[in-house]
Amino acid sequence: MKKSSFLLFLTSFILVFMTPVAQAAPQPLVRVGLWTGQQSVVVGSSVAYAVETEQEQPKWARFKAGEQVVIAWKPNGMTVNGKTLRGQTLYLRSNTESARWEVNRKKYRGDIVLRQTTGKTGLTVVNEVPMEEYLYGILGKEISAGWPAEAAKAQAVAARSYALNLMLSGDRHRQDGYDLCATVHCQVYGGVDTEAPDMIQAVAATKGLAAYYNGQPIHAYFHASSGGHTEDSENVWGNALPYLRGVADVDAQAPGSAWEKRFNARALETLLTQKGKGVGVLKSLDLSPLSKPGADRTESGRVRQLQVAGDKRSLSLSGVQMRSYLDLPSALFDIRVVRALPSELDVSVETSYGATVEKKMPVSLKEPAESGRWNDPARIHRIIRPADDIVIFSGHGRGHGVGMSQWGARLLAEKNKYDYKQILQYYYQGIMLKKAY
Ligand SMILES: [Zn+2]
Structure with missing residues (x-):
């Protein structure tokens, strides 16, 4: 090998091994506020689990799969089945990620954290769940099973963009100690009980994909049906968002419109x-x-x-x-x-x-x-x-009429054979679709 080609080899060797491998950002953890101001909460798990605080990990707070435990609020702490546990934040712990938690008879993935409710008595229950699994619990509530796959995928991207947007702006529930609540105020989230196989598939098929405008995830409003024409955002909320312009819609004759x-x-x-x-x-x-x-x-x-x-x-x-x-x-x-x-x-x-x-x-x-x-x-x-x-x-029409019409998305997929990207670009103008992680 000549000296020059050896140098070239060495340089490319260094370049290849010194260049950092482009790493995908990890998916964000969504902190969903399930309840606030609870005097007591009944919890359980599909696997063996422990109840701990940042100060105490007592042996007696270990429970079998399916065993129910009552956690109650006290002015300066919490009790677990009547016994006081010192600390401000309580965690349900298991040694497997596949645990399904049960809180007040509803099932959740991820982790469950309880703490004192800000500004009033009682407990706040927070479900900390990876974004993709959070979306499983959103979509079942938003679209019924059996909708066309492309409409379901469009809904998955819209719900993901909406959640990312709220998390980035970050001020909705900062005082409450979580990112989003589980009601219409943010996005209706029902946990495992509302999951449906079609919707899990729609989330998986669009993993990490979100709609952006000017480099920011969009405030992806959606509604049941527009009744034939969607609305400019300022006519409903006063703020004109460039990607939320009214468009003629195909859903005027949608059932129930x-x-x-x-x-x-x-x-x-x-x-x-x-x-x-x-x-x-x-x-x-x-x-x-x-x-x-x-x-x-x-x-x-x-x-x-x-x-x-x-x-x-x-x-x-x-x-x-x-x-x-x-x-x-x-x-x-x-x-x-x-x-x-x-x-x-x-x-x-x-x-x-x-x-x-x-x-x-x-x-x-x-x-x-x-x-x-x-x-x-x-x-x-x-x-x-x-x-x-x-x-x-x-x-x-049903709903505020801004952004994507769910019935319109369904009809665009069924009749016009639109794919989910075309559906999203139809209702949200000038957006760019890209992976958030
Ligand atoms: Zn909220």
Whole structure:
């Protein structure tokens, strides 16, 4: 070997062995707050386990698989089956990663940690679980089994991005000592009991993959169905996120998308008063029809503003407020006011003996046209007889309408043969998909 080629060999040898091997970042551990303020908690495990604190690892706190233990809160510590254990943080320990913990009759993977609840009495129960296993417990709650694989994968990436986003911003539950709670406030998490094989597969097939915008995991909002058009984020929460723009959707005819909710005019009056939005005797509601939308609707057709007039005052309420006050499935709705119809009528019937008796007969009458004055514009919905009139809200879609529609994702996969990446890029604009770990 010539000197120069030996040097070349040596250099490449050094380069190969000195270059650090690109190591995948480990998947993050998600600390999920399962409960707070618990006076006592019943725990168990699928394997033999121990209950310890940072100060004590007593022999008596070792238990068999399936053995249930009561952990109770005390002002300056905790008791395990009535015996005091010194320390502020309590751990359930086993010598295997396959342990399934049972807490208050629900099953969890990962680790279980208990500590004093911040700011009030009782115990906080935290489930520390690797991100991928956390997602197993999310998806079963969000989509039912049997959905197309591509829609389930899109949901897995959305839920992962959403969790990463919340964990990075990190301030939602910092005071509480965990990253995310297990309710709609963050993401509904049901642990092992909600896991389904299809969903575990969807998580595994997209392992570590998340949606990014400007280098940050996105706030991947999703909802059940948009009713035909998704919504710009600012129309619901006030903050305009560039990747959360409304798009035309394929889910207008999705099962369960159309809905109707009826209120007696008096009941509606009372409901609004209870929410601090009373107007006196309800006189009219002012909202342009979806078939001829005005400036009181957003581009997606959702209600931006609705005028409620009474004999005391007149108010402008947003579609988001109406949805929340009246518990409407979505803010994409029309209004009409009709007179209540009887479901039975008194009729005189002649018996076979020739006598006449009064009888109640069930009837189904065709709903009359909207009450009001003949020259009222289509946007005015007048209440003429508050005791009899029925205000009907009829709409489309379920949920806030921002980001991915779960029904839309399903239909895009089934009918348009979209893969999960196309589905995600359809609902979240300008995103980049990459592995977070
Ligand atoms: Zn939360």
